[in-house]
Amino acid sequence: MSTEFVIRGLKAEIEGKEILKGIDLKIQGGEIHAIMGPNGTGKSTLASALMGHPKYEVTEGQVSLNGEDVLEMAVDERARAGLFLAMQYPSEITGVTNADFLRSAINARRGEGNEISLIKFVRLMEGKMKTLEMNPEFMHRYLNEGFSGGEKKRNEILQMMMLEPNLVILDEIDSGLDIDALKIVADGVNAMRAEDRGFLIITHYQRLLNYVKPDFVHVMMQGRIVKSGGPELAERLEAEGYEWVKEELGIVDETVGQA
Amino acid sequence: MSTPITSFGREAAAAVSRSKNEPAWLVSWREEAGELAAKLELPKPEKMPLVRWTLDQYGAHRPGTPVASAQDLPAAIAQLLPEDKQGALIVQHNSSVVFTRLSAELQAQGVILTSLEEAARTHEALVKPRLMTAYRRDEHKLAAVHGALWNGGVFLYVPKNVDIEFPIQSLSFADDASATFMPHILIVAESNSRLSFVQQAATLLGASEGSTVLHNSAVEVFAGPGAHVRYAAVHHMDAAVVDVAYRRAVLDNDARVEWIIGDLHNGNTLTDTKSILNGNGSVSDSKIISVGTGSQRMSLTTGAVHFGKSSESDMVTRAVMKEEATAIINGITKIEHGATKANGQQTEKVLMLSPKARGDANPILLIDEDDVKAGHAASVGQVNPEQVHYLMSRGINRKEAERLIVHGFLDPVVAEIPLAGLREQLHRILERKLG
Numbered sequence: 081m082s083t084e085f086v087i088r089g090l091k092a093e094i095e096g097k098e099i100l101k102g103i104d105l106k107i108q109g110g111e112i113h114a115i116m117g118p119n120g121t122g123k124s125t126l127a128s129a130l131m132g133h134p135k136y137e138v139t140e141g142q143v144s145l146n147g148e149d150v151l152e153m154a155v156d157e158r159a160r161a162g163l164f165l166a167m168q169y170p171s172e173i174t175g176v177t178n179a180d181f182l183r184s185a186i187n188a189r190r191g192e193g194n195e196i197s198l199i200k201f202v203r204l205m206e207g208k209m210k211t212l213e214m215n216p217e218f219m220h221r222y223l224n225e226g227f228s229g230g231e232k233k234r235n236e237i238l239q240m241m242m243l244e245p246n247l248v249i250l251d252e253i254d255s256g257l258d259i260d261a262l263k264i265v266a267d268g269v270n271a272m273r274a275e276d277r278g279f280l281i282i283t284h285y286q287r288l289l290n291y292v293k294p295d296f297v298h299v300m301m302q303g304r305i306v307k308s309g310g311p312e313l314a315e316r317l318e319a320e321g322y323e324w325v326k327e328e329l330g331i332v333d334e335t336v337g338q339a
Numbered sequence: 340m341s342t343p344i345t346s347f348g349r350e351a352a353a354a355v356s357r358s359k360n361e362p363a364w365l366v367s368w369r370e371e372a373g374e375l376a377a378k379l380e381l382p383k384p385e386k387m388p389l390v391r392w393t394l395d396q397y398g399a400h401r402p403g404t405p406v407a408s409a410q411d412l413p414a415a416i417a418q419l420l421p422e423d424k425q426g427a428l429i430v431q432h433n434s435s436v437v438f439t440r441l442s443a444e445l446q447a448q449g450v451i452l453t454s455l456e457e458a459a460r461t462h463e464a465l466v467k468p469r470l471m472t473a474y475r476r477d478e479h480k481l482a483a484v485h486g487a488l489w490n491g492g493v494f495l496y497v498p499k500n501v502d503i504e505f506p507i508q509s510l511s512f513a514d515d516a517s518a519t520f521m522p523h524i525l526i527v528a529e530s531n532s533r534l535s536f537v538q539q540a541a542t543l544l545g546a547s548e549g550s551t552v553l554h555n556s557a558v559e560v561f562a563g564p565g566a567h568v569r570y571a572a573v574h575h576m577d578a579a580v581v582d583v584a585y586r587r588a589v590l591d592n593d594a595r596v597e598w599i600i601g602d603l604h605n606g607n608t609l610t611d612t613k614s615i616l617n618g619n620g621s622v623s624d625s626k627i628i629s630v631g632t633g634s635q636r637m638s639l640t641t642g643a644v645h646f647g648k649s650s651e652s653d654m655v656t657r658a659v660m661k662e663e664a665t666a667i668i669n670g671i672t673k674i675e676h677g678a679t680k681a682n683g684q685q686t687e688k689v690l691m692l693s694p695k696a697r698g699d700a701n702p703i704l705l706i707d708e709d710d711v712k713a714g715h716a717a718s719v720g721q722v723n724p725e726q727v728h729y730l731m732s733r734g735i736n737r738k739e740a741e742r743l744i745v746h747g748f749l750d751p752v753v754a755e756i757p758l759a760g761l762r763e764q765l766h767r768i769l770e771r772k773l774g
Contacts, residue, residue, distance in 0.1 A: 175747025
């Protein structure tokens, strides 16, 4: 089944303040889209609203994944439908080991009576952790507890690789990573590129895009996508910054909802 | 005060003691306790008045039937003991100890494991100078009653340099609501010895509704220089039982004591777990979990008293409160003058699962020395919605996400239980209590 993820006219607010002012985006399986933009322009809000974070209220618009209405679904249903968000600030959960958590997540997707065997699960997890050059002891550590910033990001990518979603959103996955970790994370993403899987990469640096080549690049300002292009757009942003975009579009303050 | 104690005192205590043929020193020791019991007031735990608790049902002497082998233990008892049929074991049934097992190898090394009643006869020199010196008969009425009436019990003596690898197990079990059920556990760990002790208190009272059983228990651990004692306990008795558990450890130089406690009782609970760090370089580590359900009232106190220089204590209590349960959780770190370089830390965390549940965390630091470190952290809150969202975002439904978080909240203590079989049993108890 070929993946199609469509966002139409999406508006969302937090505590009554509108942050997303109408987002339109279409991602097909096999495509990598990057959303770039300075801080405070609504990029992370888009990621959180798509996943269904309770703090964000969607006020208008539609989101569909393979024809199914995403906004009608609870957060866990979205995940089981194939949506995955690698979070900028993953939660730490005491007492729940990484392995127990991931097995619950995998089994939630597979459904009752179709649970993954323990041995198969352990092999799968060990294999993916090796790819990501993660210390095997992280399997039995409490979820994200005491992980460094970089370890948390790797753990997000590990979850992506284990859960094999159809539509992956990476929210600032590159922040806090040194160059070696960045390459490992990028390799992980590249290994997951597939015809039936779309990616939405949110970042404000070009550097991740040196390792994960996007097909489309979008610039977000004031809660909207204000400019779209190919990979060359990312390169120009890296070289020249965002000022020229603002000048071209007559934008003075690119941020949104900042008190 | 509910029913005033008129019939219990010096004479009654001595009568019970004589009826059990206890040695003369113990008869008169109990007489003193009986006299104190008639005079002293109930303890006054913070914010938890005990006046409405039924604390005067002392029961009568109802010994269990001794058995020759573990196979002969009643099925209800046997199923509480983890599968491992090895290691030392002592079982109390109602008012007396019915079974003791200690390998010939440990006996040859000088290890003693008997009921405390037996030890009072056969090892007076080891018992008498220590019995109820860490938890004194004159602390309050419950202590005095315990002194007058403790029965069965455990005496464990581990000689110098003896290292016992496999945990020693103790089970106190009651199935007769009319029985006096007041075990006292006395552990003496001589210098540089090592041991793990795993204790359970359970009941199967069946249809004895309306009556209240007082489980008035105590533990005293004496850890000699360099001794390491790990004490794990799980209390899970019927709601008709009031669980009183005073636990004390006295630490000599460089001794180390770990408390790993599951206060998972289903009725009213008063526990007080304290380490007295007399020795320089001594270390105490306490981890306590509790789950309150129904209309349970619980007072859970941890304490550390530092006398020794460079002594260290860490106390963690984690409680999950459901329905209309109330828990008052106190952590008391006391650092005495002269205990330089001491370090006392404590954390109390309460997770509330219902709007009618109540949990109070009271960290108390009493410091009489300048050159020390001390710290506390306390929190009372609900399940963190960010954590629920994170788990749900991976496909786990809300109910399962909350279950994982609540069990996880208690796991740092559960994971420390030194017997795999008991750990699994603890998981079953938690499943039952947490629903």
